[in-house]
Amino acid sequence: MKKFMNTAETMVAESLDGFVRAHEEFVVFGADRKFVRRRHLIPGKVAIISGGGAGHEPMHIGFVGRGMLDAACVGHIFTSPTPDQIVGAIEEADTGAGCLLVVKNYDGDVMNFEMAAEMASSRHKIEMVIVSDDIETARTQDGRGRRGVAGTVIVERLLGAAAEKGMALPALKALAGDLSPRVRSMGVALTGVTVPHTQRSTFALGPSEIEMGVGIHGEPGHEREPFSSADAIITHLSETVFKEVAPVADKALLFVNGLGGTPPAELYLAYNTAHRFMTDHGLRIVRSLVGPYATSLDMQGLSVTLAILSEEELLLWDSPVATAALRWGC
């Protein structure tokens, strides 16, 4: 296993150190380095707090800053942050208007964020939003519902923008609930990933195999298929997400997310196919995002996320954002 790391035990902390050093205009470490927070917190603004396992960078640390997150808690690789970390973030980031916790739908994350919310509830107003945009897990019917994957980026951006404009906690919670059924994602992998601690690949693919419907923790998908063409693969992803959200409206954001090991040129080629599919089916793609935003270590693969957005949500998307990974308007 060749990775740019020193030891499996220190790699998350060293990477996080590098991140904070590289982006000190936006972020600082919180107390005891338990989380990363926005350098300049805004008094009276609802704090948007997220977090999850490491290995998905830039999610969520790369979204800390003006117009997105106020704090992000990072666990070990593919492991939830502890309640203690999350409580620390709540205590430091809440400037009086309460906290909205944005949590991807995984048992460990949901449990630890809920525990933290309970621990801090006597001193802070707290609401929680569960992101569950992944098509694939809806099919497995294991009772856990959809996973939260790349669509989290869009949810965090819109909630962050609304909070920055002064939206109160109950309205933010309602916005998330309203948005949720209109954001759907599906992923495909060309390779599995090797988790540094175990040095084991989460699933192994042959030289001509792909895995359809993967998660961002090396979860296998629903089907192993022979590698065909980008058009066939991306059309399948596009059609699947389209069918789930299309009836709602006509203006959409299309997001092709790299899973870590896939270069920009391939992501743009995939975007081209997805864009053609959506416009051929009557959607107007009015915003786009292409790049590695919610990764799975060095997995070669990508996901397609479709988000149907209202005019108000498009304005939120366009409003100023200044984070390591998304930045415009300021």
Add this chain to the structure above:
Amino acid sequence: MKKFMNTAETMVAESLDGFVRAHEEFVVFGADRKFVRRRHLIPGKVAIISGGGAGHEPMHIGFVGRGMLDAACVGHIFTSPTPDQIVGAIEEADTGAGCLLVVKNYDGDVMNFEMAAEMASSRHKIEMVIVSDDIETARTQDGRGRRGVAGTVIVERLLGAAAEKGMALPALKALAGDLSPRVRSMGVALTGVTVPHTQRSTFALGPSEIEMGVGIHGEPGHEREPFSSADAIITHLSETVFKEVAPVADKALLFVNGLGGTPPAELYLAYNTAHRFMTDHGLRIVRSLVGPYATSLDMQGLSVTLAILSEEELLLWDSPVATAALRWGC
């Protein structure tokens, strides 16, 4: 070979289509789709034009927009654009103040840009800047000088910023000449790359080998070494670039560039080591850039670029830029 592509013949065009669709607020295709140009050209501003082979995305197309490039010409994978493409870009992008061609130091690129400059010289004022920031090729003494690699991003940003502020062609040429010896890069690969047309890997590495001093076209480096730790590898790269530029001044931009297949988390870990080395050796790292900006298809690897910048150059770096890959201040 699993890549998100349909055919080797169409992959560059399809990827380029996707890029232009995703970023139509910044760019449009030029005449006959020979190049990508800035959507809103500025009358009386010197046009900054670059280009090179495909496979390095987002370089150069991702740098087209306000405060950076006015046009970028894309050749086939790892192949120079034709003089015809470059002449087309000159004709469309020159709004009266002439053109500065920014060319990476490779025989094919230099030859074709020179030919284009000659073809267009009767109708346009043209100057050329050759970027040659790569440490490695200086050592091979094959008479061709250093290659242009990731440092090109910094050169194009500063020249683009200066042109946007109204700097005239001779002054831009002088700025590039002055900057050149203060920008140095060195790269390392954990894997070779497979070129789609040939389906061959440019060099093959064993499971515990790395290649020190690689270029961005799969050129092998000067030494194959056993994989050790990120600290050992990155310290070697950092020390090498530091020794070449350090005596000049104390404020620097540190840039860790991903070669396509290396995820953000590893790039940040590498940045951490490089940052520590530079600060331990008396440099003040006042600006940073971390991410895949000058890639080599899906190569797992990275490069470290160090640029010693004057106060004026730091102001240029900070000035507004609105491109697909770099965006701030607007």
